[in-house]
Amino acid sequence: MRNRDKVRYQLFLEPRLADRLEELAARPGVARSDILVEALDAWLTRQGGHDLDERFGVRLDRMSRSLGRAERDIQVLLESLSLFVHYQFCLNAQIPEPDAAARAVGRDRFQKFIDQIGRRMAAGADSDASIAEAAA
Incomplete structure (x- = not known):
């Protein structure tokens, strides 16, 4: 310039x-x-x-x-849901008393629930299926 x-x-x-x-x-x-x-x-x-x-x-x-x-x-909210689901699977297992076997069944159910949620999140599928259906 x-x-x-x-x-x-x-x-x-x-x-x-x-x-x-x-x-x-x-x-x-x-x-x-x-x-x-x-x-x-x-x-x-x-x-x-x-x-x-x-x-x-x-x-x-x-x-x-x-x-x-x-x-x-x-x-x-997520921590509360996790604790609630864990409580439901562990303490409300379909065994009369929450003994070691009931806790083992609850842990197994909870692990299956977490695995299914993980698969759905990894797939990225937004389906109308509820989390309860995933746990079934």
């Missing part, structure tokens, strides 16, 4: 900044105005990014908190 296509500005720098600018411009092929243009462009770009953070940051934070709560609730 030619100089007549540019706008000229005059600015005053503190001595420490002027010294740093002179050090950078001492390298071959580097002009002071190029350094200042790049620095100003970077600063303005960073300010634009800050505006985006101000504009969308609150909304993204709110969405993040909401997703965190949903994830926590799902984890609690």
Whole structure:
């Protein structure tokens, strides 16, 4: 770009900044105005990014908190379901007393249930069949 296509500005720098600018411009092929243009462009770009953070940051934070709560609730729900199913298979086994044999039957049923759920999740099949049918 030619100089007549540019706008000229005059600015005053503190001595420490002027010294740093002179050090950078001492390298071959580097002009002071190029350094200042790049620095100003970077600063303005960073300010634009800050505006985006101000504009969308609150909304993204709110969405993040909401997703965190949903994830926590799902984890609690899954753990509760797992404990309930385990309780049903172990304590309500069709053996009169929940002895070692009943616990073994319950563990076997629970493992079959988990295996079937794992197969369905691996297959990715969204069927209308209920989890109860998977346990049968």
